[in-house]
Amino acid sequence: MPPDGVRMRRICIFAILIGALAGPAPAQSKADAETKAKIIALEQLWYQSFQRHDSRAIDSILDNTALLTNYDGSIQTKADYLASMKTGFSKPSDLQPVEIAESMEVRVFGTTGIAIGVYRIKGIEHGKTYSRRERFMDTWKCLSGSWVIIGTAATPVLH
Amino acid sequence: MRLCRCARKVILLVLIAPGMMRAQAADESAEKAKIRALENIWNQAVVLRDLKTLDVLFDADLAYIGSDGALMTKAEFLALVRSFHPQGLATNINNIQIHDDTAVVNGTYRFKELRNGTLLVQEGRFTNTWIYKGSSWVCVAAQDTPILPSAGK
Numbered sequence: 001m002p003p004d005g006v007r008m009r010r011i012c013i014f015a016i017l018i019g020a021l022a023g024p025a026p027a028q029s030k031a032d033a034e035t036k037a038k039i040i041a042l043e044q045l046w047y048q049s050f051q052r053h054d055s056r057a058i059d060s061i062l063d064n065t066a067l068l069t070n071y072d073g074s075i076q077t078k079a080d081y082l083a084s085m086k087t088g089f090s091k092p093s094d095l096q097p098v099e100i101a102e103s104m105e106v107r108v109f110g111t112t113g114i115a116i117g118v119y120r121i122k123g124i125e126h127g128k129t130y131s132r133r134e135r136f137m138d139t140w141k142c143l144s145g146s147w148v149i150i151g152t153a154a155t156p157v158l159h
Numbered sequence: 160m161r162l163c164r165c166a167r168k169v170i171l172l173v174l175i176a177p178g179m180m181r182a183q184a185a186d187e188s189a190e191k192a193k194i195r196a197l198e199n200i201w202n203q204a205v206v207l208r209d210l211k212t213l214d215v216l217f218d219a220d221l222a223y224i225g226s227d228g229a230l231m232t233k234a235e236f237l238a239l240v241r242s243f244h245p246q247g248l249a250t251n252i253n254n255i256q257i258h259d260d261t262a263v264v265n266g267t268y269r270f271k272e273l274r275n276g277t278l279l280v281q282e283g284r285f286t287n288t289w290i291y292k293g294s295s296w297v298c299v300a301a302q303d304t305p306i307l308p309s310a311g312k
Contacts, residue, residue: 065256067265069284073306075265107220107299109290112261114300116222116230135228137302139288141258150256151263153286153302157228 032108039106039113039140042147055082062149063141069153071134097123102133111142118157133157190296191255194262194289197296198252206245210237217298218290224302226283246271246278250285260291268303282306 042061049057059082068076076084104117115138122131139151197216204212214237221233231239252266264287272279288300 063258067254067263067286069265069286069302069304070310071304071307072310073284073304074310075284107222109218109220109292109299110260112288112290112299114222114288116224116300133228135224135230137222137224137286137300139261139263139286139300141261143258150258150261151265151286151288153224153284153304155224155226155228155302155304159227159229 035108035113036106038147039108039115040104042140043104043115043138050085053085055085058082058085060146060148063143066149066151071132071154071156097121113140113147114138115140187257190257190262190291194255194257194264194296195252197289197298198250198264198266198287201298202248202250205240205243206248208240208243208245210241213237213240218292221298222300226281226303226305244273246273262289262291262296263287264289267306 046058046061049055049061059078062078062081064078066078068078068081070076099119099121102118102120104115107114107116116136118133118135120131120133122129124130133156134154135157136152136154138149140147141150200212201216203209204216214233217233217236219233221236223231223233223236225231225236225239248268248270250266250268252264254263254265256263264285266285268281268283268285270281270283272281283303283305285304286302287298289296290299
């Protein structure tokens with residue numbers, strides 16, 4: 001299990017938004033660009049909700065069927081994840097891991113979006129400091145008019 | 160007693176709805192079976208290094224995150240498979256979720272490879288996303304995550 005069983009996000013929103021929205025827009029691309037912007041905003045919402053300890057907002061972002069695969073191969077259901085968030089929130093702030101986003105791109109397939117990126121996470125575990133990079137992939141789906149995560153995974157970057 | 164039109168419609172709906180739900184459930188079950196079959200074909204194609212079959216299974220815009228965290232395109236992943244010396248690939252699908260035209264598959268894998276004369280075994284979890292395009296399912300995203308000793312489950 002990750003140090004406190006949770007993942008945080010800080011997203012360089014401006015650089016990524018500019019990258020996502022730049023360029024000419026034929027009809028299909030314009031719709032995709034709008035979807036990309038929505039997903040980027042939702043990724044940021046996930047982060048902001050975590051910062052605010054707003055488990056209700058995160059509850060609304062994750063589909064009830066979503067499974068989360070953590071960097072170490074452990075898996076969590078949505079209920080597991082929300083419970084681990086509460087545990088993490090109770091820890092002193094200096095023991096909370098810090099996460100810095102390095103990159104993110106969004107690919108759109110109609111009403112499905114896939115966010116792929118890398119973040120660096122630093123923290124203290126069992127009295128020792130650690131730092132690692134993880135590549136994540138979040139699968140978003142528009143269900144009943146709302147975008148939700150239906151799957152998410154992370155893999156340590158070793159290369 | 161003569162029933163009003165509204166009541167007749169409600170009764171009709173109550174009679175038909177379970178059938179519709181059974182039909183929906185049957186459809187989803189059939190699609191899950193198709194996904195399972197495609198995943199099995201994928202495994203066989205990797206072991207046999209059958210790049211033609213893998214080319215059909217994967218979308219042109221495939222994003223593949225390997226077990227070392229590297230992000231590969233379709234071409235890069237096929238080149239990687241070409242360079243393999245696989246000795247076996249076993250997978251166990253734990254969960255398939257279908258949402259309209261999108262399916263997410265979660266499972267575990269055990270991959271054996273001969274590298275520089277040494278047999279390497281890797282165990283991990285995979286998360287694959289399939290999209291129904293045209294008349295078939297194609298994989299648009301795949302991610303492997305090694306299972307570390309620290310993993311609780």
